[in-house]
Amino acid sequence: MLNISQLNQRYGGSHILWDVDMNIAQGSRTCIMGRNGVGKTTLLKCLMGLLPSASGSITINDQDVTKSSIETRANIGVGYVPQGRHIFGQLTVEENLKVSLNCKRQKSRTIPEEVFEYFPVLKEMLQRRGGDLSGGQQQQLAIARALVLNPNMLILDEPNEGIQPNIVQLIRDVLLRLNKEKNMTIVLVEQKLPFARAVGEEFYLMERGKVVSYGEMPALTDELVKQYLSV
């Protein structure tokens, strides 16, 4: 479903991503891991078309999207939950959710009810301003906003940063449900090992902009953790 081939990215003179190759199958759950600053967010931004790639290619469902806009990627079913949530603080919860509905992929202009089945608290808070929600509520809103378009792949950048444990559990359960009930592909950048192990079936480990190891989650040994994840 998602194929990244020999992807390179530079910020000005700094070479950030080096020949990154990844193959992510439809319906799989993949966790991209690595210490701070290794290039995980940069990779997701390239995937979403928020940053141009210097070379290499990205294909989604056999369609080359390397040079496509974020709108094109959203229209072919890629949902994105950015690091730091990026909720519109002045807009209500309902307005935040409706922002996505302008996308062509969504024919209806109403928020699908199932979004509230995953995150019931949002239904009670429809008229609250995004900026007045707690961090955990904002994170639910950020995920819900991506789900409004009924994506077949959901890309999340550290959804648990600064979130209380019961919401972390809720997010874990929702991701597993989306994968099971809708065969949604989950691509997750995550630093916390227990969460990564609970959600990911496969992992990619990055170090200094390169993929240094990948495989099925049980192959993520203590040795690899020590070498590439421990601080």
Ligand SMILES: Nc1ncnc2c1ncn2[C@@H]1O[C@H](COP(=O)(O)OP(=O)(O)OP(=O)(O)O)[C@@H](O)[C@H]1O
């Ligand atoms: N806008 C930018 N301009 C220049 N360099 C940048 C920019 N954004 C990130 N970098 C650099 O690119 C490298 C990779 O950053 P990136 O945010 O992708 O890493 P990360 O693995 O996601 O880290 P974190 O877990 O802290 O988010 C870092 O060295 C960072 O300093």
